[in-house]
Amino acid sequence: MTIKNVCILGGGGFVGHHLVTLLTARGIHVRVPARRREAVKDLIVLPTVEIVETDIHDPASLKSVLNGMDAVINLVGLLHESDAGKSDSTQARRGSFQYAHVELPRKVVQACKETGVRRLLHMSALGADIKSRSAYQRSKAAGEALVLQASGELDVSVFRPSVIFGPGDSFLTMFADLLKLAPVVPLADGNARFQPVFVGDVARAFADALELQESFGQTYNLCGPKVYSLADLVRLTAASLDLCRVVVPLSKTPSYWFARLMELKPGDKIMTRDNHYAMLADNVCAEGFPALFGVPTALESVIGYLKEADPRRGYMNYRTHAGR
Numbered sequence: 001m002t003i004k005n006v007c008i009l010g011g012g013g014f015v016g017h018h019l020v021t022l023l024t025a026r027g028i029h030v031r032v033p034a035r036r037r038e039a040v041k042d043l044i045v046l047p048t049v050e051i052v053e054t055d056i057h058d059p060a061s062l063k064s065v066l067n068g069m070d071a072v073i074n075l076v077g078l079l080h081e082s083d084a085g086k087s088d089s090t091q092a093r094r095g096s097f098q099y100a101h102v103e104l105p106r107k108v109v110q111a112c113k114e115t116g117v118r119r120l121l122h123m124s125a126l127g128a129d130i131k132s133r134s135a136y137q138r139s140k141a142a143g144e145a146l147v148l149q150a151s152g153e154l155d156v157s158v159f160r161p162s163v164i165f166g167p168g169d170s171f172l173t174m175f176a177d178l179l180k181l182a183p184v185v186p187l188a189d190g191n192a193r194f195q196p197v198f199v200g201d202v203a204r205a206f207a208d209a210l211e212l213q214e215s216f217g218q219t220y221n222l223c224g225p226k227v228y229s230l231a232d233l234v235r236l237t238a239a240s241l242d243l244c245r246v247v248v249p250l251s252k253t254p255s256y257w258f259a260r261l262m263e264l265k266p267g268d269k270i271m272t273r274d275n276h277y278a279m280l281a282d283n284v285c286a287e288g289f290p291a292l293f294g295v296p297t298a299l300e301s302v303i304g305y306l307k308e309a310d311p312r313r314g315y316m317n318y319r320t321h322a323g324r
Contacts (some may be wrong), residue, residue, distance in 0.1 A: 003070045003119065005208045009056055009108065012040035012077030015123070018075070018203040023047050024027035026207065033065045033157055041310045057094070058106060062111045071119035071210055076100055076110050077095050080269045097139035105143040109150045119155045119207055124145040126162045127283050134278035151217040157209050161222040161242055162283050166199030167305045174270070175237045176306045179245050188258040190231035190249025191249040192279035197289070198297035205293040223285035224296045
């Protein structure tokens with residue numbers, strides 16, 4: 001199988017930017033659908049990239065954007081539901097986990113079948129579990145199941161990364177911003193355990209799997225080489241910024257009420273009760289990073305990206321885009 005044309009749904013997002021750049025460097029034509037062309041204008045300058053202004057949640061528009069493609073990669077995901085997406089109704093609304101993580105994969109599978117695109121790679125999440133208390137994790141599990149059910153008719157691969165870090169992330173960068181505000185940081189669910197994975201490694205796994213027949217029908221957990229508590233990660237972030245901070249992990253009950261309080265904050269959410277529920281279970285991979293996709297990058301070797309003035313930042317961006 002030779003893949004020359006790839007459509008990336010969610011190509012304007014964090015992982016999407018890195019993956020689009022990597023595939024472009026490999027000479028692959030990449031089509032990136034976007035509701036607003038302006039939102040992904042930085043990708044327009046990349047060779048072999050085509051931006052299509054459309055609504056991928058509309059089945060007819062989705063079919064149109066998949067025409068002529070050899071493969072589809074679905075990276076679309078929400079960490080928090082928008083207020084408009086929340087509803088007591090079973091009907092999925094735009095901005096809800098159900099809409100983004102379940103209904104869209106259902107539409108993508110159907111569009112692939114109708115347009116003859118056999119190769120489908122799907123971004124799920126480590127910890128996806130239909131029995132989880134977290135609506136995010138339940139919806140990710142449901143979407144993952146829909147994709148895997150199409151295995152046979154389609155050549156599918158599912159990737160389940162732990163929390164992803166790297167230039168442009170909203171994880172360690174968020175903590176870096178918070179650490180600059182106060183000398184003492186109360187940390188909800190500070191003892192939650194993660195095995196964070198570098199965005200360049202995630203992008204490389206997707207890119208390498210495109211033509212890899214042994215990856216058809218498979219699900220891969222993607223984790224970095226080391227397990228950290230959330231408190232460890234925040235302390236490491238502080239150290240990378242040369243900040244002396246006291247991090248105070250909160251126990252389960254205070255963490256719940258902290259999350260509830262953060263939900264009341266207008267605008268972008270720092271944390272919600274759903275995040276709290278997701279962190280009740282460890283987000284780690286017993287088997288580590290799949291050897292099929294190389295050796296994962298150690299967090300300590302690249303965390304300099306958090307420091308804007310760090311001279312290694314330019315090197316890290318090159319390394320990420322080159323897939324090295």
